[in-house]
Amino acid sequence: MQRRTNLVTTRRPSISAVLQKTIRALAEVPAMRNVAKMSQPGSREFLTFAAIRARWRLGGSTAGQSRFQREVQQRLGALPQFFTPSDAAPQLAEQLWMQAKAAYLDNPLPSLFKERLFVHLSRFCEVRYCVVRHAGYLLGKGYPAGDARAVPETIEQVIALLSRPVPHAAQLEAVFARLESYSKPAPIPAPRSKAEEDLFDAITVMFVVPARSAQARAAVRCAVGETAFEYLAALLAFIRTAHYWTETHPGLSYETDMIMQMAQRQDLARRLLDTADAEWAHVGDALREALTGQLQVLNTELQHRTRNLLSVIQVIFDRTRAKHTTLESFADVFSSRLDAISRVQTYLSRLVQGEKVTFDGLLRTELAAHAVSLQQITLEGPVGVRLRSSTLQTFALAIHELVVNAVKYGALAIPTAHLTVRWEVEHCEEQQPLLHVQWQETGVNTAVNDSAAVQAGYGRELIERALPYQLRAKTEYEVMPEGVRCMISVPVLT
Incomplete structure (x- = not known):
């Protein structure tokens, strides 16, 4: 009531x-x-x-x-x-x-x-x-x-x-x-x-x-x-x-x-x-x-990348000098590696803000730089796999070394040989996606071919030591009777 x-x-x-x-x-x-x-x-x-x-x-x-x-x-x-x-x-x-x-x-x-x-x-x-x-x-x-x-x-x-x-x-x-x-x-x-x-x-x-x-x-x-x-x-x-x-x-x-x-x-x-x-x-x-803050972030990132780039060049210089006894051979190899870095920087400069370098774009750019015949190459994998900017320089150098070794000593030096590159992306729970790359050369007689540089060169050292340390990558590098076999698994954006 x-x-x-x-x-x-x-x-x-x-x-x-x-x-x-x-x-x-x-x-x-x-x-x-x-x-x-x-x-x-x-x-x-x-x-x-x-x-x-x-x-x-x-x-x-x-x-x-x-x-x-x-x-x-x-x-x-x-x-x-x-x-x-x-x-x-x-x-x-x-x-x-x-x-x-x-x-x-x-x-x-x-x-x-x-x-x-x-x-x-x-x-x-x-x-x-x-x-x-x-x-x-x-x-x-x-x-x-x-x-x-x-x-x-x-x-x-x-x-x-x-x-x-x-x-x-x-x-x-x-x-x-x-x-x-x-x-x-x-x-x-x-x-x-x-x-x-x-x-x-x-x-x-x-x-x-x-x-x-x-x-x-x-x-x-x-x-x-x-x-x-x-x-x-x-x-x-x-x-x-x-x-x-x-x-x-x-x-x-x-x-x-x-x-x-x-x-x-x-x-x-x-x-x-x-x-x-x-x-x-x-x-x-x-x-x-916010935009000013982004510019400051970009400026800081530019400074960071510049320092990283100089560090990479210093390492390349030291490793190249240690492997070559003549100035002429040193200059050729060192210049080739600087060209690889320059290609990456050119690639980056042409991207629209917010875009990333892709694996297939990086690989095709490197192959094109060496004017190799695509008839000897099989490329299989998804288009547009985006690479992390912080890992780009080292990863690009690893691809460069694989291409150079194939051109000098491997599948791309022999008209009857063949190079197959396959890649795929594995999406893991609570982890970044992983890009799995398989590099396989066939038709190369490594017993006859001078493979000393491939066995103990800077490229192998870069793949087996630098990639796991700097990029948290998992790698395998073998010189098989028919050519180089390399496996690389590295975290990517997508």
């Missing part, structure tokens, strides 16, 4: 009172002025609760709507101001609608993913119409991405999405590394998962600074695959169109469903409308800092 008494005697304020109270509380927020003015009697935009209710009923009715507006209402579950035809160019609204259907509504990416991404990226638009409207869809004020079957999110979940900070440089580097570590494209991640957060951070860079987003694009493409990446690009293009349209048409007003929602939840209203606290006000500085 006491519980019943409390329910009867405790009176909650009416929605009208909450609306007026919220409007007064937010009247000082610059982006809320268009709502605050509605509460002031005498204003041309004065809007009482009764008027709001009338507009609400009108917005939910299809009476007097055109075929185009009825289609929008049916598909979105609401009729947004965004698609209101202009008297000056009435056909443009329908053209925007066609673009929305193609790139956004009919885009096969998951509905909640599309809507959450739309809300997330709309934080970075100075005009707040898009973030308000699409937060409404996400909350069930209409349909998320036009999908009536999609389960709406709670206000707390939307506020959490709006509150995520822009990542700084170190976080972006870690994000890109995680996305690039995918051994194969993964499905679009579930809402609020760590994988979705990584994807949103990389896509943020693509969206806000597209001209400097090569690494972000490569990471996203690796994580989701080529097809999903293209659908993502189409969605981003429409979001950018929506932002530009609202920025050039700032007179678009918020729909009454979201006015009422913000009136009831001031914490949501502040996130959506308070331009002093919204993330977009700081995104320029944050991303400039």
